[in-house]
Amino acid sequence: DGGITQSPKYLFRKEGQNVTLSCEQNLNHDAMYWYRQDPGQGLRLIYYSQIVNDFQKGDIAEGYSVSREKKESFPLTVTSAQKNPTAFYLCASSIAGRSNQPQHFGDGTRLSIL
């Protein structure tokens, strides 16, 4: 089945530690996205990528980094500079360049501070 796989499902970060969240898709989508969701709030865009080897900052990129070395993979690193990382992180993908195509989401990773 085609879909988006995020791992791990739960992740704990120690003080001063960088952690990486994995996102893999087999939908052959060009565009991929990372969102953060805090309790009772909507989705806020962290980073997005329209094509391999290219990515752009979203609305809340500070303290995060990404790479897009392969079409199917878009890992997110939460760095120690992100002082409030506890949130639900969602990866999404879509067909790039077409406004009528919706985004599809993975199951998410829940990150907490130890």
Add this chain to the structure above:
Amino acid sequence: QKEVEQNSGPLSVPEGAIASLNCTYSDRGSQSFFWYRQYSGKSPELIMSIYSNGDKEDGRFTAQLNKASQYVSLLIRDSQPSDSATYLCAVNMRRRGYQKVTFGTGTKLQVIP
């Protein structure tokens, strides 16, 4: 003004009733509109897309779009307890050659048995 606005709710309706969820958006140039359902602790799931003015029906769900009023709504007929979730409105706007999807904060729906 928020780019996409939704009433946070909760919206409580009895089982079998029609639930009406509303969303307004600020960008007149928006072309694509989506409704997602998100159960507590889960990721959003696409339930409806709408691109033209008017109504679009899919089973118990009807999406309504009025671009002149910058308003999109979702009607759920014969509401079931399993419809209890948060419903996110998403609007696709074109920004610097990139398709930016902006999400509302969601409306929590409670269907009372």
